[in-house]
Amino acid sequence: MLSDGKNEEARVGDSPGNAAISVAGLWKIFGSRARKVLDSADKHLDPAALREKTGCTAAVRDVSFEVRPGEVFVVMGLSGSGKSTLVRCLTRLVEPTAGRISIGGEDVRAASPARLREIRRHQVSMVFQHFGLLPHRKVIDNVAYGLEVQGTPRAARHARAAEILTLVGLDGHADAYPDQLSGGMQQRVGLARALAVEPRVMLFDEPFSALDPLIRRDMQAEVIRLHREVGKTMVFITHDLAEALKLGERIAIMRAGAIVQLGTAEELVGAPADDYVADFVRDVPRDQVLTLRWICRAPEPGEPLDGPELPAATLIRDAIGVASASSRPIKVVAGGELAGVVDRVDLLSFLSGQETVVRAGA
Amino acid sequence: MSSAAVTTPARLGWPRWAAPVGVAVAFVAAYLLFRGTGTLPHDKEAPQFLAVTELREWIDDHRNDNPLFLYFLNYIRLFVGGLYEAFETALYALGWPGVTGVMGALAWLAGGWRIALLAVGGVSAFGVLGLWESSVDTLALVGVAVLLSLAIGVPVGVWAGLSSRVRRAITPVLDVMQIMPTFAYLAPLALFFHIGAPAGAIATMIYSIPPAIRITALAVSQVSPTAVEASASLGATRWQTLFKVRLPLARPTMALAINQTIMMALSMVVIASLISAPGLGGDIIRGLSRAQVGIMLPAGVAIVIMAVVLDRMMMAVARRDPHARPRRLDLLTAGALAAAGLALIPVLPKVWPESLTVSLVAEVNDAVRWAEDNWFTVTAWIKDTTSHLLLNPLESLLTSAPWWLVALAVLAVAWRVSGPRPALTALACLLAIALLGVWEHTMQTMTTVAVAVLVTLAVGLLLGVAAARSPRYSALQRPLLDAAQTMPAFVYLLPALALFETTRFTAIFASIIYAVPPVVRLVEDGIRAVPATVVEAAVSAGSTPGQLLWKVQLPMARRAILLAVNQGIVMTLAMVVVGGLVGAGALGYDVVAGFSQRTDFGMGFVAGVATVLLGVMLDRITQGADRRPSPRKRKFT
Numbered sequence: 001m002l003s004d005g006k007n008e009e010a011r012v013g014d015s016p017g018n019a020a021i022s023v024a025g026l027w028k029i030f031g032s033r034a035r036k037v038l039d040s041a042d043k044h045l046d047p048a049a050l051r052e053k054t055g056c057t058a059a060v061r062d063v064s065f066e067v068r069p070g071e072v073f074v075v076m077g078l079s080g081s082g083k084s085t086l087v088r089c090l091t092r093l094v095e096p097t098a099g100r101i102s103i104g105g106e107d108v109r110a111a112s113p114a115r116l117r118e119i120r121r122h123q124v125s126m127v128f129q130h131f132g133l134l135p136h137r138k139v140i141d142n143v144a145y146g147l148e149v150q151g152t153p154r155a156a157r158h159a160r161a162a163e164i165l166t167l168v169g170l171d172g173h174a175d176a177y178p179d180q181l182s183g184g185m186q187q188r189v190g191l192a193r194a195l196a197v198e199p200r201v202m203l204f205d206e207p208f209s210a211l212d213p214l215i216r217r218d219m220q221a222e223v224i225r226l227h228r229e230v231g232k233t234m235v236f237i238t239h240d241l242a243e244a245l246k247l248g249e250r251i252a253i254m255r256a257g258a259i260v261q262l263g264t265a266e267e268l269v270g271a272p273a274d275d276y277v278a279d280f281v282r283d284v285p286r287d288q289v290l291t292l293r294w295i296c297r298a299p300e301p302g303e304p305l306d307g308p309e310l311p312a313a314t315l316i317r318d319a320i321g322v323a324s325a326s327s328r329p330i331k332v333v334a335g336g337e338l339a340g341v342v343d344r345v346d347l348l349s350f351l352s353g354q355e356t357v358v359r360a361g362a
Numbered sequence: 363m364s365s366a367a368v369t370t371p372a373r374l375g376w377p378r379w380a381a382p383v384g385v386a387v388a389f390v391a392a393y394l395l396f397r398g399t400g401t402l403p404h405d406k407e408a409p410q411f412l413a414v415t416e417l418r419e420w421i422d423d424h425r426n427d428n429p430l431f432l433y434f435l436n437y438i439r440l441f442v443g444g445l446y447e448a449f450e451t452a453l454y455a456l457g458w459p460g461v462t463g464v465m466g467a468l469a470w471l472a473g474g475w476r477i478a479l480l481a482v483g484g485v486s487a488f489g490v491l492g493l494w495e496s497s498v499d500t501l502a503l504v505g506v507a508v509l510l511s512l513a514i515g516v517p518v519g520v521w522a523g524l525s526s527r528v529r530r531a532i533t534p535v536l537d538v539m540q541i542m543p544t545f546a547y548l549a550p551l552a553l554f555f556h557i558g559a560p561a562g563a564i565a566t567m568i569y570s571i572p573p574a575i576r577i578t579a580l581a582v583s584q585v586s587p588t589a590v591e592a593s594a595s596l597g598a599t600r601w602q603t604l605f606k607v608r609l610p611l612a613r614p615t616m617a618l619a620i621n622q623t624i625m626m627a628l629s630m631v632v633i634a635s636l637i638s639a640p641g642l643g644g645d646i647i648r649g650l651s652r653a654q655v656g657i658m659l660p661a662g663v664a665i666v667i668m669a670v671v672l673d674r675m676m677m678a679v680a681r682r683d684p685h686a687r688p689r690r691l692d693l694l695t696a697g698a699l700a701a702a703g704l705a706l707i708p709v710l711p712k713v714w715p716e717s718l719t720v721s722l723v724a725e726v727n728d729a730v731r732w733a734e735d736n737w738f739t740v741t742a743w744i745k746d747t748t749s750h751l752l753l754n755p756l757e758s759l760l761t762s763a764p765w766w767l768v769a770l771a772v773l774a775v776a777w778r779v780s781g782p783r784p785a786l787t788a789l790a791c792l793l794a795i796a797l798l799g800v801w802e803h804t805m806q807t808m809t810t811v812a813v814a815v816l817v818t819l820a821v822g823l824l825l826g827v828a829a830a831r832s833p834r835y836s837a838l839q840r841p842l843l844d845a846a847q848t849m850p851a852f853v854y855l856l857p858a859l860a861l862f863e864t865t866r867f868t869a870i871f872a873s874i875i876y877a878v879p880p881v882v883r884l885v886e887d888g889i890r891a892v893p894a895t896v897v898e899a900a901v902s903a904g905s906t907p908g909q910l911l912w913k914v915q916l917p918m919a920r921r922a923i924l925l926a927v928n929q930g931i932v933m934t935l936a937m938v939v940v941g942g943l944v945g946a947g948a949l950g951y952d953v954v955a956g957f958s959q960r961t962d963f964g965m966g967f968v969a970g971v972a973t974v975l976l977g978v979m980l981d982r983i984t985q986g987a988d989r990r991p992s993p994r995k996r997k998f999t
Contacts (some may be wrong), residue, residue, distance in 0.1 A: 093595055121597030132592030136610045136685075146596035149606070178683050197596065351647075 025101030031056030074248030190207030400764030463703010473678025500641035519578025555654020564638020581615035826885025888922020
């Protein structure tokens with residue numbers, strides 16, 4: 001999992017103003033009367049009522065978040081929840097109606113068209129759901145396209161493109177045309193094109209939802225590998241919860257244009273903010289997401305404390321083996337101090353989905 | 363909303379058909395009551411006509427001192443004239459060996475040896491038919507017109523493809539241009555640009571520019587939005603995205619735009635002969651006006667050959683594998699062909715040798731006479747039956763009804779089919795026709811159009827459904843339809859004239875065979891476009907083939923069928939007007955008379971305007987239908 005290295009990186013980016021991307025109060029309303037809606041109380045209507053009343057559609061509603069440098073930030077939601085509009089607002093491919101966006105400390109909404117192009121050319125690049133490859137160009141020229149529009153000479157951009165093709169595992173396909181490649185390989189080209197301009201931030205708009213499940217798994221592994229190798233900040237849009245949990249260090253769940261919960265996979269599964277999120281995460285295998293921190297309890301008087309010791313960040317699933325090897329309660333340790341204990345009964349009742357009952361009884 | 367539509371009749375307590383029937387009864391009663399009053403008989407000396415004739419006299423007198431002409435229109439005329447002369451001079455300098463070689467080389471590059479063979483054979487055929495010089499003139503005229511159309515149309519089309527505002531502004535103009543019968547362009551152009559090759563080239567250009575704009579705009583706007591977005595997301599400027607993404611991706615479709623433009627130009631270039639443009643059209647017009655198929659057949663064949671050769675060349679370009687580069691062998695062969703042609707210029711005579719031509723005038727005329735003599739009973743029977751049962755009653759109905767009643771009927775029908783706005787436009791067109799003083803002739807033309815459309819639709823629907831249901835029959839019919847759509851409109855008058863001489867019926871027959879192919883194609887495509895899953899579901903529910911057709915396929919193909927109706931009407935009108943040359947009378951004849959007799963210029967001009975108005979009116983009556991998904995929605999949108 002990605003989460004291994006995240007703590008150090010999170011600490012580096014934690015100081016305010018140092019975020020790779022920060023978004024505050026972002027609105028996007030489609031329709032000719034967008035500004036009017038924004039200035040009135042109508043903007044708080046629910047989407048259907050708003051459309052009925054004003055003819056406008058609020059795709060993104062008052063969204064704020066920060067992405068730390070080097071983080072993989074996932075935005076998850078069902079289709080129509082505004083997540084694709086949100087990611088397009090970040091580089092103003094879709095012009096936001098209101099709000100503040102800064103990337104690398106620079107105010108994106110205030111940027112002139114020329115400056116905005118500079119940001120798109122050098123800072124942020126994007127991978128698209130339907131690839132967006134240029135069918136009339138060879139793979140190498142597709143990858144080199146971003147460099148071409150920057151004005152890089154042909155030899156230099158081809159050399160760079162060839163390097164990137166190797167990085168994404170497309171050696172030997174430089175002279176093919178996109179329609180001669182499989183879907184997974186086409187998306188590798190899309191990935192390579194986004195990487196070739198050496199951006200600081202990469203945006204992924206449901207990049208793998210058009211792919212077969214097996215190929216999707218490969219590509220997810222590929223992204224994890226690339227993230228480890230090149231360490232870019234990534235904003236990843238998906239409608240697939242499993243994908244979100246697999247890739248995301250932090251996940252924002254969107255519904256009807258607004259973020260309903262933002263947190264780590266563990267927080268979403270362990271403490272869903274509302275029924276909507278709870279419904280979403282219901283089928284997630286909890287023992288694979290939650291850690292001992294979520295189920296440990298204070299030791300009861302007289303309970304033996306000489307059992308095996310495990311860090312609080314251990315996945316519950318990984319504690320099962322330890323518990324079956326020793327009948328003593330497991331000591332859960334956080335920061336060198338005892339955070340609580342977990343015994344076999346706790347684990348079994350958690351696995352059977354009844355932990356609250358047991359806690360009430362304990 | 364469906365519940366509202368269902369409950370409406372119940373609430374009123376009337377059957378659904380009551381309102382239309384009531385209205386129809388009211389119209390019949392009004393007709394019987396007011397028949398013969400409020401008619402607008404034709405007057406050859408109407409003041410509207412005389413005013414236009416006088417305007418022309420004035421313009422002819424002041425062509426060289428009025429600043430508008432002196433500093434603007436005359437320069438355009440000179441420029442286009444110069445361009446035409448350059449083309450003509452170049453083609454003549456090449457001579458027939460050079461033209462054959464160069465065309466062969468281009469065709470080879472476009473599509474390999476088959477197309478090259480076709481091009482060489484086609485170009486030689488011009489000589490064999492004894493029409494080398496007229497063919498070269500036509501080719502030059504088409505070349506100039508297409509060049510100008512593309513020079514103006516492609517940039518405008520790109521602009522329209524990029525900006526929806528421009529597209530919205532241009533679309534109505536193009537719509538009107540496309541339903542304008544060819545004749546209507548000529549009189550105003552003669553007024554502004556005099557007659558001759560430049561005016562002919564400009565008329566041809568105007569006629570052929572709509573597809574250049576429309577298809578280019580479509581090609582540019584249809585480019586995958588993700589590709590465009592991806593380009594923008596990498597920081598490409600608008601120009602970079604245009605030249606590196608949009609235009610390359612639009613290229614195959616733009617080849618179709620060029621092809622359509624050429625085909626339209628070939629259609630128009632013949633008609634431009636009416637304002638003394640040079641070329642093959644002259645022979646065709648001469649043959650038509652003398653009702654001699656023998657004179658027009660070779661020229662008609664030459665036009666068709668030219669159309670087929672150019673069409674196949676452009677289609678080969680459009681269909682070519684986008685990734686393929688021309689191979690060296692192809693380049694070498696093409697070069698050799700061109701070089702051989704050029705090398706032979708000094709050796710061979712510039713003019714096609716007389717001994718190699720075949721003249722068929724006498725034989726064709728004899729054959730036609732034979733057909734007329736032997737088939738007379740059949741053709742006369744068809745002609746007379748249609749005239750007595752359909753044409754005459756309808757015509758007397760329309761001409762004896764008061765003008766206001768006809769106007770009301772048009773308003774009612776258009777309102778019901780297309781909604782209020784198109785209805786008001788249609789009404790305005792009809793009232794303008796009444797004011798122009800060509801009411802009676804317009805009603806006669808409308809009669810002819812109505813009958814032709816009726817037959818066209820019946821035949822078209824039948825063949826379209828047959829083709830949609832039987833793949834084998836469709837495979838048989840497709841190449842015929844393809845060929846029919848490549849042919850210039852005029853060619854259809856040939857067999858009609860051979861069978862029915864110069865009568866009203868000739869125009870009807872010609873317009874039917876002209877309009878049936880697109881109708882068949884639209885109907886067939888519409889039925890085929892019904893999703894396979896829906897058909898499968900209907901079959902699995904136990905539908906018979908008949909039920910499948912009536913309950914699923916035809917209702918779902920409604921839009922395509924209504925579009926076919928609309929197209930059929932517009933095309934029929936265009937042909938019926940051209941039929942004025944071969945005895946269809948009414949508006950078409952007025953237009954022709956306007957060109958041949960100076961004193962009738964005004965009448966011809968006004969009749970031309972009336973054909974446009976009639977076209978717009980008929981289009982508006984029917985066009986609304988295909989934009990509406992279902993009749994239920996009508997009340998709520």
